[in-house]
Amino acid sequence: MSAEVLPPGLAPRLVRFCDELRREGVSVGTAEILDAFAALQAVPWTDRDDFREALAATIAKSQEDRRVFELLFERYFFRAAEAEALEREIHEDRRYEGDSESFDLDLDQLRDAIRQAIADGRDGEMRDAARLAIAAFGRRGEGSGVVGVDVQRIRRTLGLQVSGHDSDGEGPPLEREQIQAFERHLRRELERALIARTQKMPPSRPLAELDRALPTSPTQDLAAVHRSVAQLKRRLATLGHEQRGRKRAVTVDMRRTMRASLETGGVPLRLRYRPKRPRRPEIYVLCDVSTSVTSASVFFLSVLHALHDSFRKLRSFVFIERISEVTDVFERERDFRRISERISREGGVADVSGYTDYGRVWLEFYEEISEDLDPRSTVIVLGDARTNGREPRAEVFARVAERAGRTFWLNPEPRLYWNYGDSVMAAYEPHCTAAFECWTTKQLENFVNVVAGGTPAVE
Amino acid sequence: MDNVVVVKDALGSVGYLADEPAALVSFLAQELGKPVLVEGPAGVGKTELAKALSRASGRSLIRLQCYEGLDEAKALYEWNYRKQLLRIQATAAIEGAPESDPAWEDIFSEDFLLTRPLLEAIASTEPVVLLIDEIDKTDQEFEAMLLEVLSDFQISIPELGVIEARTHPIVVLTSNNTRELTEALKRRCLYLWLDYPAIEREMEIVRLHAPELDERLARRLVEVIHMVRQLDLKKPPSIAESIDWARALLLLGADDIDSAVFERTMSIIVKHRTDIDLVAERIGVQLGGRAPGLEAAQ
Numbered sequence: 135m136s137a138e139v140l141p142p143g144l145a146p147r148l149v150r151f152c153d154e155l156r157r158e159g160v161s162v163g164t165a166e167i168l169d170a171f172a173a174l175q176a177v178p179w180t181d182r183d184d185f186r187e188a189l190a191a192t193i194a195k196s197q198e199d200r201r202v203f204e205l206l207f208e209r210y211f212f213r214a215a216e217a218e219a220l221e222r223e224i225h226e227d228r229r230y231e232g233d234s235e236s237f238d239l240d241l242d243q244l245r246d247a248i249r250q251a252i253a254d255g256r257d258g259e260m261r262d263a264a265r266l267a268i269a270a271f272g273r274r275g276e277g278s279g280v281v282g283v284d285v286q287r288i289r290r291t292l293g294l295q296v297s298g299h300d301s302d303g304e305g306p307p308l309e310r311e312q313i314q315a316f317e318r319h320l321r322r323e324l325e326r327a328l329i330a331r332t333q334k335m336p337p338s339r340p341l342a343e344l345d346r347a348l349p350t351s352p353t354q355d356l357a358a359v360h361r362s363v364a365q366l367k368r369r370l371a372t373l374g375h376e377q378r379g380r381k382r383a384v385t386v387d388m389r390r391t392m393r394a395s396l397e398t399g400g401v402p403l404r405l406r407y408r409p410k411r412p413r414r415p416e417i418y419v420l421c422d423v424s425t426s427v428t429s430a431s432v433f434f435l436s437v438l439h440a441l442h443d444s445f446r447k448l449r450s451f452v453f454i455e456r457i458s459e460v461t462d463v464f465e466r467e468r469d470f471r472r473i474s475e476r477i478s479r480e481g482g483v484a485d486v487s488g489y490t491d492y493g494r495v496w497l498e499f500y501e502e503i504s505e506d507l508d509p510r511s512t513v514i515v516l517g518d519a520r521t522n523g524r525e526p527r528a529e530v531f532a533r534v535a536e537r538a539g540r541t542f543w544l545n546p547e548p549r550l551y552w553n554y555g556d557s558v559m560a561a562y563e564p565h566c567t568a569a570f571e572c573w574t575t576k577q578l579e580n581f582v583n584v585v586a587g588g589t590p591a592v593e
Numbered sequence: 594m595d596n597v598v599v600v601k602d603a604l605g606s607v608g609y610l611a612d613e614p615a616a617l618v619s620f621l622a623q624e625l626g627k628p629v630l631v632e633g634p635a636g637v638g639k640t641e642l643a644k645a646l647s648r649a650s651g652r653s654l655i656r657l658q659c660y661e662g663l664d665e666a667k668a669l670y671e672w673n674y675r676k677q678l679l680r681i682q683a684t685a686a687i688e689g690a691p692e693s694d695p696a697w698e699d700i701f702s703e704d705f706l707l708t709r710p711l712l713e714a715i716a717s718t719e720p721v722v723l724l725i726d727e728i729d730k731t732d733q734e735f736e737a738m739l740l741e742v743l744s745d746f747q748i749s750i751p752e753l754g755v756i757e758a759r760t761h762p763i764v765v766l767t768s769n770n771t772r773e774l775t776e777a778l779k780r781r782c783l784y785l786w787l788d789y790p791a792i793e794r795e796m797e798i799v800r801l802h803a804p805e806l807d808e809r810l811a812r813r814l815v816e817v818i819h820m821v822r823q824l825d826l827k828k829p830p831s832i833a834e835s836i837d838w839a840r841a842l843l844l845l846g847a848d849d850i851d852s853a854v855f856e857r858t859m860s861i862i863v864k865h866r867t868d869i870d871l872v873a874e875r876i877g878v879q880l881g882g883r884a885p886g887l888e889a890a891q
Contacts, residue, residue: 163780169627173783176624177597177617184597187614191621195779197632197770197786399678 160199252316264319285320416447422517423452424490455491493527507537516544519559528561535565543569609645618785628764633787636831643765647722656724657710659731671707701752720760729768803839830862852880
């Protein structure tokens, strides 16, 4: 098909779209925008799918970027339509408005109807189902105001899970893509309702906090956890190679060089080097599993254990008021959910109150492994340093940090919250090699790279 | 190839069932003359795409298989040192006194140049498809060198001069996503992510390559493969392995996949000891007796 001239409004809109992408952390260069325009000359832009794919191929250059691209594409071109509608004051017939009390539909019936609509997968029906769900379950005006959280809440209330051998078998089987499609509809409808209610466009909330956070519940998208773990593993496997590239090996291997020189008549035209072996650290991990941090901890521990062959030795502990070693739990179990259950069951870490007591934890930890610590060890603590008013015992922690080669602290709260309330980060931070905030998968990945020796700890 | 639909059909006619994004990116690669970076898990057909493109467009395929430690000499060109040394020593022996040095000009001629895939692709008089396979196995220096080549499509050899491309090759880079590629390289390329196909599409692929297989059995096969892929395996089965399994079932004359058949043929799709245990435990149990649909057909 020959090139079609792009309509006049499209170019600036596209540039604005790329600008929004940049704000979400996708690096889009000018060259890529030019490529996108070139691609739109070759591909008919009137087909929505082709339009999206052509843009994606030239702009989103990794899986992570593509995910952000998809979300933003939906929202951008959907918001553009909504903004138009607002301007022209077009309102849809919203038949499903009303209080949840006026619904005397049986809740189970409603659930089944919605599941059926999802399984059938037709757009129109899914949209109606989304509106029903919101009217019935979403608390308008009382909602958290954060669309992402509401979507998850509605999904949990409906009991939508990917049907595997664990499901209770009611209703038609649902695939992950179908549930995600339904979530997208939920999100659009919630935003639509918000816009209609406030009569103006809400500011576009950066995706970063809502969508890229660590899984906050063990059942949430286990597959994503596994995928990111598998990816991290592959990356760590090649980490040693990257290092070799950065600092070229220093010693020339004489024997191999001489042997190679035979090829060129005894003249050593090519030098052979001694291979450089990557350092493999010993790791001791301590994870806080009180209610404020549970799933982040388990996720983090799973990641470390999946990578256990990159480390010489790995021992992991969980704690609330006391510590308990969980190394064997990871060695024996493979299922993330079961691991989580076992840890909470057998942890034996909570005493009476269930509140974290860092001081006591350090005492126990020091007693347990002080003999094993040496300059080759790395100690990692994952916790929010909220010690509920109890003694922080920073001096014991200092002793641990002294004996270990490196000590890292991972805090699942953003840096702004450190030292507010009962958080005593200031007491511990000076003794650590480095303290990181860790509430997105990217930060976690960065940290794992640091631990495995790839990147230096200090920026 | 004029538009996306034509590309898709052309690929289909040589045995590669491309989905919309793949066909579109292939079309754009041709139109815009940009290289394509194809990423995805192992075994989804990234290399196959390049091969199919070459068959469909009638261009020959030049393949550069990347590995860790690949350098310029193996990818671009290399002088044949041994031949050169021999020539020098031979002419020295004949001439005796080194008054004239006729050997010098001869030594750095095209006879003594070993052309590696990249140079071959550039110097080729016919248009080609250049496949750079598994680029994530190389290091950053190699990528920088590649970038230079891909930007200008010319290679400068100090002794011979600059060799420019006479035709524009279609360049396909594949990556298994084991490491992040440099920004500069990604910027240069069009991006395509190939993932495991959905059930319907995989069925089409299996039936294309094993047409005698009964439809219900094919569906069961693909469903089982999908169940296996959901598990946390070291190496999930690839599409090629699905096809192998289909052919194996044909050879064995199996008409259903129950736990007995599955156990016998499992090692065609699962290739690690630990994976075999896991799969046998989770899936083998589920399969049990014969599938209901096939009972009725008996």
